[in-house]
Amino acid sequence: AQSVTQPDIHITVSEGASLELRCNYSYGATPYLFWYVQSPGQGLQLLLKYFSGDTLVQGIKGFEAEFKRSQSSFNLRKPSVHWSDAAEYFCAVGAWEAAGNKLTFGGGTRVLVKP
Amino acid sequence: NAGVTQTPKFQVLKTGQSMTLQCAQDMNHNSMYWYRQDPGMGLRLIYYSASEGTTDKGEVPNGYNVSRLNKREFSLRLESAAPSQTSVYFCASSEPSRWGYTFGSGTRLTVV
Numbered sequence: 431a432q433s434v435t436q437p438d439i440h441i442t443v444s445e446g447a448s449l450e451l452r453c454n455y456s457y458g459a460t461p462y463l464f465w466y467v468q469s470p471g472q473g474l475q476l477l478l479k480y481f482s483g484d485t486l487v488q489g490i491k492g493f494e495a496e497f498k499r500s501q502s503s504f505n506l507r508k509p510s511v512h513w514s515d516a517a518e519y520f521c522a523v524g525a526w527e528a529a530g531n532k533l534t535f536g537g538g539t540r541v542l543v544k545p
Numbered sequence: 546n547a548g549v550t551q552t553p554k555f556q557v558l559k560t561g562q563s564m565t566l567q568c569a570q571d572m573n574h575n576s577m578y579w580y581r582q583d584p585g586m587g588l589r590l591i592y593y594s595a596s597e598g599t600t601d602k603g604e605v606p607n608g609y610n611v612s613r614l615n616k617r618e619f620s621l622r623l624e625s626a627a628p629s630q631t632s633v634y635f636c637a638s639s640e641p642s643r644w645g646y647t648f649g650s651g652t653r654l655t656v657v
Contacts, residue, residue, distance in 0.1 A: 439585065462644060473549075473635060473648035474588075481644075520587055524644055530576050530595025531639070532603065533646060535587035 432457040432523045434536035442542040443511050451506040451539050453521030462524035463504040464533065465495055469517045477519075480504065491515070516543040547571050551636050551649035558626045558656045566621040566652050568636030576639045577619035578603075578646070579611060581632040588635060594619055626656045 433456045443449050455461055462481055466474040478489025485497040495506045504521060521536040552567045570577065575596045580588040580603075590603030594613040608630060610622045619638075623630060636649040 434587075436587075464644070471650075473650045474637075474646075475648075476645065479644060530593060530599075530601070531644065532578070532590055532593055533588075534590070534604075535580075537585050537587040 432461070432525050432534045434521050434523050434534055436519075436521055436536035436539050438539045439537070440540050440542065442544060444544045445513055446510050449506075449508045449511045449515070449541065451519050451521075451541070453504045453506065453536060454502050455504060455521070455523045456502065457523050457525065461504075463495075463497060464522040464524065465489065465493070465504075465506050466520045466522060466535075467491075467517050468520065468538075474520065477506070511541075511543055513543050513545065516541055548647050549636055549638055549649035551634075551652050553652060554650070556652065556654050558623075558654065560627060560656060562626050563622070563624050564626065565623075566634055566636075566654075567618070568620065568649060569618045570636075570638040570647070571617065572638060572640075572647060573616070574638035574640050574647070575616070577613065578637045578639075579609075579619070579621045580635045580637065581605065581630075582635060582651070583632050591621065591634075626654075628656045630654065631656045 435454045464479045465477040480497045518538045518540045522533040549570045578593040579591040582588045592611040594600045597616045634652045637646045639646045
């Protein structure tokens with residue numbers, strides 16, 4: 431069965447600094463990988479996804495992620511953080527099964543942005 | 546631009562009470578999902594429905610039942626609520642071939 435680990439529960443970053451969130455996955459086949467963001471009291475919004483091809487994928491809000499098969503990782507990055515990026519971020523791996531497709535999420539990383 | 550609508554947004558139940566969480570989507574998606582979110586554990590899949598007329602268990606189905614009433618609606622029922630079911634519940638829908646999940650805004654459930 432697939433699984434996702436996000437090693438960092440909390441990260442604090444200064445506004446304007448760079449941000450990197452770690453994600454490691456376990457899946458037997460070629461993974462479909464996703465990053466979602468959740469603002470306080472809201473549902474989840476898709477930031478970006480990786481299916482195949484170029485291992486560096488661009489998403490919304492200036493985020494990007496790099497797929498590294500050898501490390502089973504899909505880390506999320508942003509060069510310069512804005513106060514509005516304070517939120518919780520979830521990495522997920524998608525799997526096709528006989529009953530349909532489904533996402534498995536990591537535990538999340540909460541990002542705090544200091545002025 | 547409704548997307549996925551969940552009702553209610555907040556609910557407090559006493560142990561042993563029952564209730565149904567409602568979810569409806571207007572995007573004509575085939576697949577629908579129920580997740581629960583607990584601190585440090587991310588979102589865990591309770592049940593899902595790949596298409597109208599089918600439902601399957603996810604990672605944490607015990608204590609829950611679901612009904613795919615039609616293509617639009619997917620309800621989650623707690624027959625006898627327990628404090629361990631205190632959580633935030635999210636409904637989502639997707640078109641399987643596109644992997645584009647749309648989430649509702651959640652139902653915060655407290656069982657006392």
